Amino acid sequence: MRRTRSGAATQPRGQKRPGASGTPAPTAAASGSGRARRSADQAGGGSRAEPRSPSARRRPGQSPPPAREAGPEEPPPPPATPTSSVSTVDLGEQRERWETFQKRQRLSFEGAAKLLLDTFEYQGLVKHTGGCHCGAVRFEVWASADLHIFDCNCSICKKKQNRHFIVPASRFKLLKGAESLTTYTFNTHKAQHTFCKKCGVQSFYTPRSNPGGFGIAPHCLDEGTVRSVIIEEFNGSNWEKAMKEHTTIKNMSKE
Secondary structure, eight states: EEEETTTGGGGGGTTOOOOOSSSSOOHHHHHHHHHHHHHHHHTTTTTTOOOOGGGOOOOOOOOOOOOOOOOOOOOOOOOOOOTGGGGGGGGGGHHHHHHHHHHHHHHOOOHHHHHHHHHHHTTTTTEEEEEEESSOOOOEEOSSSEEEEEEOOSHHHHHHHHHEEOOOOGGEEEEEGGGEEEEEEHHHHBBBEETTTTTTOEEEBBBBTTTTEEEEEEGGGGGGOOOOOEEEOOGGGGGGHHHHHHHSGGGGGGO
C-alpha cells in the first residue's frame, strides 16, 4: 500500500502545529488537490486545449462561461400517420370511421381507398397474378375465377399456342419488368405481341380484336385463383369474317 507523506497528517486531529498562527497555512495536500483539480479540468476539456482569442479572456471577477455540451442528435422525422391525407378530403360524419378503418388495416390513405375501390368495382372478380418464366415480368389482373379462353388459329397464334382471355386495360397492372419487355408486330401492326427479352415467354399481349385491353395467357397465372376454364375456338385464319360473326369479343375490353 502506497503511503503519502504529509506533515499535517502526523499531527493529532484538532491540534495546531507548534509555531503555527491562528490562520492555518495551506498544506501540501491542499496544493496537491488544487493541482489535481486543474489536471481534471484540463482532462475534461480534451487532450488539446483550443487557443483562446484575446476577446475571449475573462476579466477579474467574471465567472467563466458555461461549458457547451454536445446535444443529442436530432431524431428523424416521424413517419406519416395513416390519416395524414384525410384532412384534404371532406369525409363528414364518416371521418372517425375512416380513420379507425385505416389504423385497423394498417393502410395509408391511398391503400385504404384502393382496397375499398377494388372491393366495390370488382365485385364477383378475383385478383390473379402471374408473369413470365424467369420472373422478370410480373403482373396482376382482375378477372372472373371462371375464365373464358380464346384459342385462335391465326398464323402467329397457331405457332405459339396463344390461348388467352381478354380484360379491359384498367383491370391489368404491370408490377415489374417494363424494361424487360419487347414487342413483335406484323401485317396490320395492331396486335402488340409483347414478350420477355430474357426467357421469351409471352404472358400477356394486346390483341388486334381488343386494342383497348389485354389478352392474358391463363397458363402464365399463379396457381390458386382459377376455378374453371371454358375454351372457345376462334377462326383467326379468316379474321375479318370471324370478327363479324362473333357478337361479344369486341366488348370484352370495355368496362
